[in-house]
Amino acid sequence: MKQNIYENPVFFKEYISLRESGVTYNDFIEQPAIKSAISTLTKKSILDLGCGTGHFARYCIDKGASKVTGVDISRNMIDRAKIENSHEKIEYICTPIEELELHNQKFDLIISSLAIHYIEDYSKLIVKIRSLLNKNGEFIFSTEHPIATARNEVNNWVKDENGNKLHWALDSYQEEGKREHNWYVDGVVIYHRTISTLMNTLIDNGFSIEKVIEPQSIPSGLDKMPKLVNEERRPSFIVIKSRRLS
Numbered sequence: 001m002k003q004n005i006y007e008n009p010v011f012f013k014e015y016i017s018l019r020e021s022g023v024t025y026n027d028f029i030e031q032p033a034i035k036s037a038i039s040t041l042t043k044k045s046i047l048d049l050g051c052g053t054g055h056f057a058r059y060c061i062d063k064g065a066s067k068v069t070g071v072d073i074s075r076n077m078i079d080r081a082k083i084e085n086s087h088e089k090i091e092y093i094c095t096p097i098e099e100l101e102l103h104n105q106k107f108d109l110i111i112s113s114l115a116i117h118y119i120e121d122y123s124k125l126i127v128k129i130r131s132l133l134n135k136n137g138e139f140i141f142s143t144e145h146p147i148a149t150a151r152n153e154v155n156n157w158v159k160d161e162n163g164n165k166l167h168w169a170l171d172s173y174q175e176e177g178k179r180e181h182n183w184y185v186d187g188v189v190i191y192h193r194t195i196s197t198l199m200n201t202l203i204d205n206g207f208s209i210e211k212v213i214e215p216q217s218i219p220s221g222l223d224k225m226p227k228l229v230n231e232e233r234r235p236s237f238i239v240i241k242s243r244r245l246s
């Protein structure tokens with residue numbers, strides 16, 4: 001069953017207040033990395049899967065995209081996107097990605113920022129993405145890094161008696177599937193997949209892999225969030241850029 005955790009009022013309030021702080025892993029690590037992977041946005045038609053409040057859709061239009069379709073399961077997110085990032089060239093659709101039907105529409109670029117770890121059936125997702133991409137179109141996504149999602153525990157740092165981080169614990173890596181943890185609320189469900197599954201599923205569906213990024217913080221992030229130095233010890237995210245070949 002698909003979870004729609006962004007409809008949980010406690011979760012939504014905390015998540016929005018985190019993002020509005022502008023001092024987040026998204027701002028300093030994930031967003032710079034995913035943006036750096038995009039070849040060009042000029043005159044491109046774009047599908048943003050798990051678009052949230054639409055800031056990325058707006059960014060694409062500001063950079064010259066011809067149109068953006070933003071899709072999200074959360075009515076809270078789509079309502080906010082329509083207020084904060086409305087534009088005549090952006091269409092927002094409130095639906096689970098898994099149930100998205102866009103007849104006769106294809107896109108030059110499909111992007112998904114930190115939403116794919118919420119999707120249970122990755123193979124089915126990639127088949128759908130291929131069907132929605134023009135030949136030679138790009139599919140770029142970020143997801144929580146498999147070394148961060150492998151264990152069931154969220155707090156994976158092993159520390160000494162003084163609280164110093166000794167090392168990152170990794171376990172259950174090959175055991176793909178559901179992980180349930182606390183992030184503002186109990187029972188937030190994500191899905192762990194290995195790096196080989198993330199890449200080989202693309203390759204098996206006729207994509208080439210063009211770039212893989214295990215991003216570090218940009219320099220200004222280290223000033224504002226010194227703990228981001230830990231990204232040098234283990235990455236929190238992975239960004240994969242692929243292209244539909246045939």
Ligand SMILES: C[S@@+](CC[C@H](N)C(=O)[O-])C[C@H]1O[C@@H](n2cnc3c(N)ncnc32)[C@H](O)[C@@H]1O
Nearest residue numbers: 006050051052072073074096097113114115118
């Ligand atoms: C971490 S937020 C990222 C939002 C946005 N991409 C960004 O970077 O700001 C993940 C988003 O994925 C959406 N999401 C989760 N599961 C989904 C699903 N099955 N179908 C569509 N959207 C989903 C959530 O509602 C949420 O808006």
